[in-house]
Amino acid sequence: MVDVFDEVEEQLRSERYKSIALRVLPIVGGVLIVALVAALAVWGYQHFRSQAAAEASEKYAQAIEAFNSGKRDDAIRLWGEVGQGSSKAYKSLALQHLGGLKLADNKTAEAVKLFDEAAEAAPNNIIGDAARLKSAFALLDTAPFKDMEARLTPLTEEGRPYRAEAREALAFSKLMAGDLAGARSDFAVIGLMADAGEAARQRAEAAKALIDSGSAKALPATVKAAMALPPPVQMAPGAVPPGLAPQAAPQPTAPGAQ
Numbered sequence: 001m002v003d004v005f006d007e008v009e010e011q012l013r014s015e016r017y018k019s020i021a022l023r024v025l026p027i028v029g030g031v032l033i034v035a036l037v038a039a040l041a042v043w044g045y046q047h048f049r050s051q052a053a054a055e056a057s058e059k060y061a062q063a064i065e066a067f068n069s070g071k072r073d074d075a076i077r078l079w080g081e082v083g084q085g086s087s088k089a090y091k092s093l094a095l096q097h098l099g100g101l102k103l104a105d106n107k108t109a110e111a112v113k114l115f116d117e118a119a120e121a122a123p124n125n126i127i128g129d130a131a132r133l134k135s136a137f138a139l140l141d142t143a144p145f146k147d148m149e150a151r152l153t154p155l156t157e158e159g160r161p162y163r164a165e166a167r168e169a170l171a172f173s174k175l176m177a178g179d180l181a182g183a184r185s186d187f188a189v190i191g192l193m194a195d196a197g198e199a200a201r202q203r204a205e206a207a208k209a210l211i212d213s214g215s216a217k218a219l220p221a222t223v224k225a226a227m228a229l230p231p232p233v234q235m236a237p238g239a240v241p242p243g244l245a246p247q248a249a250p251q252p253t254a255p256g257a258q
Contacts, residue, residue, distance in 0.1 A: 056082050056090035063094070076101065083117075092122040096131050103138055112138050126161050133162055136169050145177035164196040168203065175207070175216060184211045 063078035075097075082094035099114035115135035122128030136151045152173065155166035171186035187204040190196050196204075210216045 052085060053087045053090065056085050056087035056094075059085075060090050060094060063097070067097075072101075088121055088123040089127060092118040092127045092131060095121065096134060099131075099134065099138075103134075108138050108142070111135075129155055129160055129162050129166075133165055133169065136166075140169065140172060140176065145173055145179075148173040164190060164193050164200055167193070168196075168200055171204075171207065175211075178217075180211050180216055183216075184208055187211075 059078050059082050063075045063082065066072075066078060067075035079094040079097050082090050083098060085091055095114050095118035099111045099118065102108075102111035102114060112135050115131045115138065118131035119128045119135065122131060132151065132155060136148060136155075139148065139151075149170065152166050152170040154160070156163050156170060160166065167186055167190055171183045171190065174180075174183035174186065184207075187207045190204040191201050191208075207216075
């Protein structure tokens with residue numbers, strides 16, 4: 001009789017376990033499916049990023065090669081494609097190249113726009129601050145000091161990768177704005193900065209000497225006057241500047257003539 005009760009109890013226990021399992025199994029299965037989907041999504045995203053970075057790297061290298069070979073239009077096209085991609089580092093670098101070309105063409109506003117886009121796209125300050133500095137240097141001669149201060153001051157903070165260069169740009173901005181005391185103070189700081197290069201220290205010393213001599217007072221007006229000058233006229237070899245009559249070619253002398 002005891003065996004019968006034990007068998008019945010075992011069957012009841014088995015039924016309870018089976019019932020619990022039937023209730024829990026779908027939940028566990030759902031959790032496992034979600035975890036698997038999440039793992040696959042992470043793997044897929046990493047694979048996508050890796051593939052996108054590889055493609056961007058290849059196109060970026062092709063653009064560099066094209067530009068160095070004199071194929072400017074091909075380089076612009078390739079950098080433009082990289083600049084539309086999803087690889088943040090190569091996107092930022094490509095936009096900086098395009099900005100540099102615009103700056104070389106005297107299209108400052110377009111260059112600054114590209115540099116600012118490059119800074120926003122950058123994955124870190126090493127790339128991003130380089131773009132921000134390029135944008136600031138492009139505006140150095142024309143932008144109001146408040147704009148330059150807003151752009152450059154964050155770049156001078158401790159830990160930023162180009163703080164010495166940003167401090168130098170800020171000093172020149174103050175010099176352009178007529179703040180000679182503030183500029184001299186910044187140049188003095190640059191001379192003491194451990195991360196400032198030797199060339200930067202030499203420029204700082206030269207700028208301080210210029211300020212101390214009193215010659216720096218005329219610098220803003222000189223730069224503004226130079227910026228207002230018309231661009232130089234491009235002439236073919238042997239051509240005559242506008243407004244000047246070409247000189248008559250010398251006539252050949254007859255043989256025996258004195």
